[in-house]
Amino acid sequence: MSSEILGPLRMHVEVERWPLVAPFRIAGYSFEFFDLLLITLEKDGQIGRGEAAGVHYRNDKPDSMRRxxxxxxxxxxVGISRDSVQRMLPPGGAxxxxxxAVWDLEAKLSGRPAWEIAGLELPRPIVTTFTCGADSPQQMATAACRYTxxxxxxxxxxxxxxxxxxxxxxxxxxxxVWLAVDANQGFTRSSFEQLLPVLVEARVELVEQPFPVGQEALLKGFQSPIPIAADESVQCLADMPALVxxxxxxxxxxxxCGGFTEGVAMARAAxxxxLKAMVGNMIGTSLGMAPAHLIGQMCTVVDLDGPVFLRTDRSPRVEYSEGLIACPSGLWG
Structure with a gap:
């Protein structure tokens, strides 16, 4: 993936507020809206766009990202490349x-799609999970049934x-349906062990981030009949060897991890x-899902349902059909 310098160019940065259809609850947090950072880069009449929500539990928020x-x-x-972006900023939303945005602009200027530049295969529609926020059992069952x-x-x-x-x-x-659970660091060793037989009986296929960051050692030698995924315990490529x-x-x-460039590197490193690779999202519009959709082509689990929680979305938008997510041309990259 050779990287060329794009410049000179013009940059525009703004923070947008996107209300949710309904309040969304996870362990330790409840949300009614999300602020998203939108950046546009313009050169020779072409515009590249990038979107980020940041990482709320690391205090990585759109306002600080804009700064x-x-x-x-x-x-x-004055001019940047994909390589220089990695040196300019640490992993995170900015x-x-x-x-x-650089990937999107380069694709448009070169006439080559981002997946081709990245050395990936032609993207196809892929199965995505749809998420039920933590609520009463009856309300969660009702929400699951709405995902017809x-x-x-x-x-x-x-x-x-x-x-x-x-x-x-x-x-x-x-x-x-294929079923997964996400604790968002909410379990203790005792609560997980008590719940595990229920998860097995319910044919749960994945448990995501059972323990808080810093307590990963609890999983050393833990014989779980269900695969366990790291989320908060892994931020970027440098964190991955410790997961083994x-x-x-x-x-x-x-x-x-700080963008499409490192996301591709992480999927290959997995x-x-x-390790198996999964791609997820903090939240976002279709613009935020599109680059993740390309990484999803290399993953065994895809969790890209962010736009379904928003009252509105960008246009064009990703397409959800028969449990699959697909990205139309012209959305990104």
Whole structure:
């Protein structure tokens, strides 16, 4: 993936507020809206766009991301490349938005799609999970049934006693779907061990981030009959070697790792380390899902349902049909 310098160019950065259809709850947080950073880079009449939500639990928020980019405005506008983006900013939302905008602009200027530049295969529609926020068991089962087209569903759990009923109710309502649970660091070793037989009985296929960051050693030698995915425990490529022996799957999110460039590198590194790759999202419009969709071509689990929680979306938008996500041409890259 050779990287050419694009410049001079003009940059525009703004923070947009996107209301949710309904409040969304995970362990430790509840959301009614999300602020997203949008960056556009313009050169020779072509515009490249990148979007980022940041990482809320690391205090990486759109306003601070905008300040990071504004401090680099002169350096960016004189001319940048995908390689220089990696040196300008650390992993996080600001680099994600800038990196994705550079990829999008390069694709448009060169007439070559981003997947081809990255050395990936022609993208195809892929199965994505659809997420049920932590709620009462009955409400979560109802939410799961609303995803009539879903082939895969992920449940947000909290480490509370009610988690078992949540899983049972959803499985009873949706016998047909692949099922995963996401603790968002909410379990203790005891609560996980108590819940595990319920998860096995309910045919749960993946447990995401059971323990808090810093407690990964609890998984050393832990014989789980269900694969365990790292989310908060892995932010970027440098974190991956430490996952071996604790986790089976690595959840790649562009807001965490800092963009499409590192996301592709992480998916490739997962194979080398004997891990499976998953791609997810913090939240976002279709613009945020599009580069992640390309990484999803290399993953065994795809969790790119962010836009379904928003009252509105960008145009053009990703297409959800029969439990699959597909990206139309012209959206990104």
């Amino acid at each position: 990071q980019l504004e401090m680099l405005r002169a350096d960016i506008e 680099r994600n938005a800038l990196d994705c 087209q879903a082939r895969a569903i992920k449940l947000k759990l909290t480490g509370e006693q009610i988690d078992a009923a949540r899983v049972r109710e959803v499985r009873a309502a949706r016998q047909d 022996g604790c986790f089976d799957v690595v959840n790649i999110k562009l807001d965490k 194979r080398e380390l004997g």
